[in-house]
Amino acid sequence: MPELPEVETTRAGIRPYIKGKTLTSFHVRQKLLRWPVELPNTIKGKSVDEVERRGKYILLRMASGCLIIHLGMSGSLRIVQGSAAVSQHDHLDLTFDGLSLRLNDPRRFGSVHFHKGIPETHWLLHKLGPEPLGEEFSEDYLFRQSRRKRVSVKSFLMDSSVVVGVGNIYATEALFSARIRPTVRAGNLSRKACGNLVSETKRILQAAIKLGGTTLRDYVGAGGKPGYFTQSLNAYGREGRPCRVCGDVLQRIILSQRSTVFCGTCQVRFGWS
Ligand SMILES: [Zn+2]
Secondary structure (H helix, E strand, C coil): CCCHHHHHHHHHHHHHHHCCCEEEEEEECCCECCCECCCCHHHCCCEEEEEEEECCEEEEEECCEEEEEECCCCCEEEEEECCCCCCCCEEEEEEECCEEEEEECCCCCCEEEEEECCHHHCCCCCCCCCCCCCCCCCHHHHHHHHCCCCCEHHHHHCCCCCCCCCCHHHHHHHHHHHCECCCCEHHHCCHHHHHHHHHHHHHHHHHHHHHHHHHCCCCECCCCCCCCCCCCCCCCCCCCCECCCCCCECEEEEECCEEEEECCCCCECCCCC
16 A cells, blocks of 8 residues: 555656646546546646645645545556556546656545645545644644543554554554554653654654655656555564564554554553653
8 A cells, every 4th residue: 555655756756747737638537436536627728836745645736726646555656658558447647748647546445636726625635634744743742632542552643633644554663663562542652752753753754755766666658566665664564573673573463453563572561751
């Protein structure tokens, strides 16, 4: 599943090809994605002023509004020549002066919306919490938000109204690095633990984005799924294997229906003082 670093890598990868370009046409081959794709003809002839990201949404800002793209579970975007052969699951083309931005999504949990006005007012975006890499996501913020919350710290960190774009992989890794057990109640975290968790979340996401930038596949032309990469992970997917810090066997539990891996020795049960 594309997580925030993959989405950011995708945004940076497609931006040079479509920023400032005029959308000449679009072609919806499969309308039934997570929500029906309904694009107005009035967006034709408009140019893309900027390619931005909010959480896991890619935003194509235009003078008349904004295209909001989500990659869902299995979506990917690439730049193709306008005449490039269409593959299975290529559901949408947005064409700019001979080049097309093409959405492929086998499982069809992705989405594409056009929204008049600023994207922040769209119903998918208006309740989103701060960006994890922004200044607003701080020790003080996480400490304040977590007070009296009985939910586990892992579920709390994955709640997009608390902070956007921290999925299962990066929540698992950030908690491992911050040495906090995923089952600890959010409200029990000390201020210091909140600070550690914030800084580890930022560090891990930044490292993944940097890696995405260096391993970024070719966004132009055919072949392969672009922009996905595997980071060296310390906890996620390593259940039953030795902890890289202490050597104990990593454990796996299900928390809020999500697979969760942690080290019972390194990751403490309490929120520290
Ligand atoms: Zn350990």
